[in-house]
Amino acid sequence: MPNSLSVFTKQLAEISSQLERQAPLQALALIDEISNSTYQFTTPKQRIALLMHKAQAEMTLGQGHALVTTLNEALSLSQSAEFASERLQILNQLADQIYTMGDYRKSIQLWMNSIELGLELGDISSAILAFISIGGIFNAAEQHERAFKLHQQAFHYSRNLDNPHIYYTLRLYLAADYMWLHLPEDTLRVLDEADHVIKQHQFFEGQAESHLWRALALFQLGRFSEAITHLQQGLACAIQHHHYWGQIKCAYHLGLILTQQHRHAEAEQALLEALAIASDNEFMQLLRDCWLALSALYEAMGQAQQAYFALQSAHSFEHQLAKSAPILEIEPRILQRLAALETRFSLEISRQENRQLLEQQAQQIQKLNQLLTEVEQDALTKLANRRWLDTHLAPQIAKLHAEEQLSILLLDLDHFKQINDDFSHLAGDEVLRDLGQILQQACRDNDTPVRYGGEEFLLVLKGLNLFSAAKVAERIRSQVAEHEWPNSIQGRNITISIGVAQAQAGDNLISLIERADQALYRAKHLGRNRIEL
Structure with a gap:
């Protein structure tokens, strides 16, 4: 097909433009058109790029299973060494999506693969982000002390990195740790540290999550009206930027607080909104949590039949989660592999720190030589003086x-x-x-x-x-x-x-x-x- 590659390049640019304009349906339509025309003439690298665009559109639309299928196809195309960087990105995104769908064992394995590949490539930032996410799985397993310990290690690993994404992400996870450990003042402190970076770099997902954890800390401190305000602000931010997990969590916790305040109609509206989004995006754990919250709400409202139906629905999702839930005590090999990765992390951090030290010394010597040259050089003619x-x-x-x-x-x-x-x-x-x-x-x-x-x-x-x-x-x-x-x-x-x-x-x-x-x-x-x- 003549000029097929140039045509594909133009089509890919148009897809990127549509995604930037928040038009995922149009992007998917063009991707489908390409798949039936120029796709067969493309290189593996171009196919991976197309699949990553498709994944972005499906994520925006909340098409969870389709997103997993697309990412798995991209992962199979990226197995050769020349696509290692692309594979690292795909592993992290796939692990994140599978985690939200409740398959914790699979997601932790993918994140561990991501850590290994990141360390192999010398990409400490990606490896640390995966390490932070594994800590989040321990929180989901209600093993908050272990999650906090991992996030403290990640904080240590990242101490010399100038990476705003890691800076704010790690502090959001630490805020959640402190909240689960009932240390609301510490939650607010690390959120204050994160917020100036979130604002400076316009990390909108981080902004929604900051409102969420701030609200929960304020709730623990008994400042209920402030907590509700932050949940409403976080919900609005998450809706605006298609952050579905943030929408669900803000609406869910808003429903819980309103239930406690006996504002039953408002609580039901918030919980049903969270349930609908969780169902559309197939977030298994959040579906279970929403049904449990609705069961408690209906019981408080005296609606026994609806409370029983909601409790049965929650038990159904609990059964599904039990097949892949993070019961890590019965998975010693996972813990052993994690311990080995921590050792590799320490070695790689030390190696990079030594390299940075040598680079700094070389820069200092170069600067010193430059200063010596300037001292012994005539400014006008550049000759010796x-x-x-x-x-x-x-x-x-x-x-x-x-x-x-x-x-x-x-x-x-x-x-x-x-x-x-x-x-x-x-x-x-x-x-x-x-x-x-x-x-x-x-x-x-x-x-x-x-x-x-x-x-x-x-x-x-x-x-x-x-x-x-x-x-x-x-x-x-x-x-x-x-x-x-x-x-x-x-x-x-x-x-x-x-x-x-x-x-x-x-x-x-x-x-x-x-x-x-x-x-x-x-x-x-x-x-x-x-x-x-």
Whole structure:
């Protein structure tokens, strides 16, 4: 099929656009069209991308079983090593969906697979998110102390991560832990920490859940009207952003509080709303909880038959949950595998911390070297400066052996003051920069050009005697005389005078430069634009 891949790419972009516009039905219609046309011509990577778009649409629509089927298909396509990153994303999403449907054993296994893959890929953030979610399963199993312990470990693992998603997610889970452990003040404290990140990054699902846990903490503190307000705000936020779990939990707890306040009609409305959403999305545990709450409500209302029907419905879902509920005491292999993963986590965290430390040290050394370079570099010409001479050339002269040769050129621009006076100091700076470039181009790898001060330059020539250095000086003098200077000096000719000196036994930096300076003075006195030894 000609141009099928380009057509598919355009179609995929259109699906993304529809999902951004909150149009999941239109997205699914186009996905179905693609499946009957260009799908057979696509690569596995493109098929995985299409399936992930389909999963996003099904999640928005609350199509739980269809979502699981789509994610399982994507998972089977992502088994090769080249799709490891995609597989990690799919594992986390699939585990989350299966958890909400009540299959806790399957979800914990998927999250453990996600942790292993995340550690293998060095993706600590994804591994930590999966680890946090496993803690949530312990809360669902009413093993709140164990959940809290896992979330504290996750907090330790993430201490050096700059990841706002992990930051707020972990604190929401800790808020739930504190709430279940009847520590409402601690719940409110960690929610205050989470809320500024949630607001800054517009994590709307997190905003709904923050309202939920804040409401439950306030309820424990006896602040009922505030609790109801936060549940209503969380419910509105969850509805607006299609956060079905948040809708159910907020409506469910709103129903419980209203039941206690004998506001039976309002409580029934809230609980039936939660029940409908839980049924549409096949959230098994939440369905059981809603039926139990309705049973208690109808009993309080004196409606025995409806209370009995609701209790039977709750028992039916309880029976289904028992097949996959997180009764982890009878699953020692799961706990053993989790313990092994905790060990791997610690090792991987230590490895990454060591790597970060080495990277920080390398950055510090690089910064130090940069600072040293800047200290020893002339800002205008980018050549070495006089500090470089004191630090590097002085020791070289002091250690110079008799058989070693080293010479210097001391250069001075002729009549440079007139350039500044006639054309401005900016024009003079351009001339100095150009001369710096001429000197750099004239140097060998082991030579060093230096801006000695003002319009004076010095060139260090290793391995050259006086006469060889004089040849280099003459070449540079000619290049300067023939150079095309900036337009800012309007065609003015520029020349230089050069003094040449060779290091001798007993020399130091001062004595060597003094001889070069004397030679330069003779060049100036004899008419400029010349070299002298």
